[in-house]
Amino acid sequence: MANLLQIGTSGVLGHQQMLNTTGNNISNVNTDGYSRQRTQHNSQTDNMGLARSVTGREVNKFAQAELLIDTSASSNKDKFLAEITRTDQVLSDDSNNMAAGVSQLFESFHTANDDPTSISNRQLVISDAQTLAASFRNVGEQLNNQAKTVNSELTEKPALLNSLIKEVQGFNKQVMIAENTSRGASGTLLDQRDVTIEALAKELDISTIVNDNKSISINLLNGQPLVMQDSISQFQAIGGDPDPSNIELVLNINKNTMPLQDIELGGRIGALIEFRDKTINSSLREIGQLSLGIADAVNTQNKMGLDLNGEMGKEIYTIPSTQAKHYSGNSNPAHVITTQLIAGEGSSLTTSQYQVSMTSSMTFDVYEIKNGERSANPLAINGAYPGPIEVTDHGFEIDFSAATGGFQSGDKFLMSPTLFNLNDYDVTRSQPEDIALASILRAKTGQANTTMSRISVTEISDSTLSFKHNDLNITAPQQISVNNSGDFDIYDGNGRYMATSSGALNGQDLFANAIPPLNPGVGYEIKMDGKPNPGEIFTLAYNRDAIADNSNGLKLAGLENDAKLRKNHKNNGENQMTFAEGISTMISTVGNKTRAARVDSAANEAKLVQSRNWIESVSGVNLDEEAANMVRYEQAYNASAQVVSISQKIFDTILNAAR
Numbered sequence: 001m002a003n004l005l006q007i008g009t010s011g012v013l014g015h016q017q018m019l020n021t022t023g024n025n026i027s028n029v030n031t032d033g034y035s036r037q038r039t040q041h042n043s044q045t046d047n048m049g050l051a052r053s054v055t056g057r058e059v060n061k062f063a064q065a066e067l068l069i070d071t072s073a074s075s076n077k078d079k080f081l082a083e084i085t086r087t088d089q090v091l092s093d094d095s096n097n098m099a100a101g102v103s104q105l106f107e108s109f110h111t112a113n114d115d116p117t118s119i120s121n122r123q124l125v126i127s128d129a130q131t132l133a134a135s136f137r138n139v140g141e142q143l144n145n146q147a148k149t150v151n152s153e154l155t156e157k158p159a160l161l162n163s164l165i166k167e168v169q170g171f172n173k174q175v176m177i178a179e180n181t182s183r184g185a186s187g188t189l190l191d192q193r194d195v196t197i198e199a200l201a202k203e204l205d206i207s208t209i210v211n212d213n214k215s216i217s218i219n220l221l222n223g224q225p226l227v228m229q230d231s232i233s234q235f236q237a238i239g240g241d242p243d244p245s246n247i248e249l250v251l252n253i254n255k256n257t258m259p260l261q262d263i264e265l266g267g268r269i270g271a272l273i274e275f276r277d278k279t280i281n282s283s284l285r286e287i288g289q290l291s292l293g294i295a296d297a298v299n300t301q302n303k304m305g306l307d308l309n310g311e312m313g314k315e316i317y318t319i320p321s322t323q324a325k326h327y328s329g330n331s332n333p334a335h336v337i338t339t340q341l342i343a344g345e346g347s348s349l350t351t352s353q354y355q356v357s358m359t360s361s362m363t364f365d366v367y368e369i370k371n372g373e374r375s376a377n378p379l380a381i382n383g384a385y386p387g388p389i390e391v392t393d394h395g396f397e398i399d400f401s402a403a404t405g406g407f408q409s410g411d412k413f414l415m416s417p418t419l420f421n422l423n424d425y426d427v428t429r430s431q432p433e434d435i436a437l438a439s440i441l442r443a444k445t446g447q448a449n450t451t452m453s454r455i456s457v458t459e460i461s462d463s464t465l466s467f468k469h470n471d472l473n474i475t476a477p478q479q480i481s482v483n484n485s486g487d488f489d490i491y492d493g494n495g496r497y498m499a500t501s502s503g504a505l506n507g508q509d510l511f512a513n514a515i516p517p518l519n520p521g522v523g524y525e526i527k528m529d530g531k532p533n534p535g536e537i538f539t540l541a542y543n544r545d546a547i548a549d550n551s552n553g554l555k556l557a558g559l560e561n562d563a564k565l566r567k568n569h570k571n572n573g574e575n576q577m578t579f580a581e582g583i584s585t586m587i588s589t590v591g592n593k594t595r596a597a598r599v600d601s602a603a604n605e606a607k608l609v610q611s612r613n614w615i616e617s618v619s620g621v622n623l624d625e626e627a628a629n630m631v632r633y634e635q636a637y638n639a640s641a642q643v644v645s646i647s648q649k650i651f652d653t654i655l656n657a658a659r
Helices: 002-027 061-092 098-114 119-179 187-203 267-302 551-561 579-619 623-658
Strands: 037-040 054-057 206-210 216-220 225-227 234-239 247-253 256-259 338-341 353-358 364-370 389-391 396-399 412-415 441-445 454-460 477-482 488-492 497-501 524-529 537-542
Touching (some): 002 623, 054 187, 061 267, 098 551, 119 216, 119 234, 119 247, 187 216, 187 267, 267 551
Antiparallel strands (some): 206 216, 247 256, 353 364, 353 412, 389 396, 477 537
């Protein structure tokens, strides 16, 4: 009798719990992160009904681990795609069309060459030069703003990460307390912890370990601990070294600070850092290389001609200098060094960064940093401390003179010659008369010459060597006489013999091939066209009153097709490209990265969907299944209640029989 009542009662209570669990599943069918629960029973060993019921979650630890991996990967690719898409839109925006600006500038030179006396045509050159400078500034400002946004977001990330880590720690404490009770930790508590861990996985690549006490330890993929059984680590945002504007994250573990700048963090944070370091900053350096290359080429060529006032041309563009950034361990943070483009060497500039490492108070080594890696050997330099000191074949020089006091061995600086304040980049000359379209020199043939031979100026490489006060120095080579051997004797303005150039060289580069060498160089070069007879004379003179001459203007316009931009780190003729090619390369590089990021994002999203489907198949609530269970458990509950009722009737019958 008592046995039958106990059996029926255990059945009623057991199936009531199963009905409660099923109802809870149905109620939470749309709850994010909810895992389906099941109540299980064991039979009493003495056939006295059901033993204690146990309710637990339906989970698969392998599916959960895969979900965390795919969540980090998908969040990483999605975030990178979102950021680089903005950059791609900036570079491809018609209002920021740098390629059109370059083309228009050189087209205006062609227009000016059609009528060198036209003030309006010359003004068009100035206006288009200003428009191009504004285009570079505008693109640079937008990319700089994007970099600032990324750094601001990184600054705010530790608060989110630390909050999630503390939440996991709090859940762990609740789980450990609950595990010491007869009921154990509830499925809802465990689900909430899993949701928090998944939120953390969106920000970082992490791995988890379930401990014996059911708490969860969390590590970065490199093994650095975030959540331990008895403590946690906390993130902190700090200014980068040596560039404090580049925010870096560090991890504080038991009062020890661990740097993370060399670790692939993954997730959204890893995407932000990768985007900033490998896309935004590199694009800004490429824009700097382009803008400096164009400015230097135009400045250099303009100084090789005469302006409308008959004066030697001057610089059209401002060339900003840059200040190197000092590392935190330097002996004196006030010590600074500056870098400056070497005039005429814009085609040697790279997009690299450089490290200056002091080996004593006045000696140093310069290393190139490519793709984040420092070159094994120092670069060649030319010059002496405090400078300016040329970094050979790299187009810039270093100046230590701004520093007061001595440096110390071990001091280091990071230089970015093409990463400068674009607000300082503009047109220096605003007067149309300043465009130097005419050649500085004019070639003449002797009146007694008997052939049609003539000399022509092929290059003016340095207008500072042989010209002064808007005139040709009297000591400069300016007369060529053909001697009886057919060679070319060279004389200065006083008629003094200087050197002879061989007639066997087809008249090319007379000054460069002169013997004895014309040392130092004269800053211009000529060639002989034709085969002159002995005794013929040719002269050079300052090109006065040449307002209709466009000889130098043609060379200014021709810069559009000259390979004046360095492609990569090799410095040779085959490694140069035009300005239009440089812009196209930069835009297409970002465009290709964007397309690849779009493919990666879609692929990782598909993989994440697969993982969620796996989780759903194990832990998701199926309403059809739960409805069937509800009917089945209700029937069992009613049957168990009937057993209780029957036992009660039997008991009543026995009592009545005993009266």
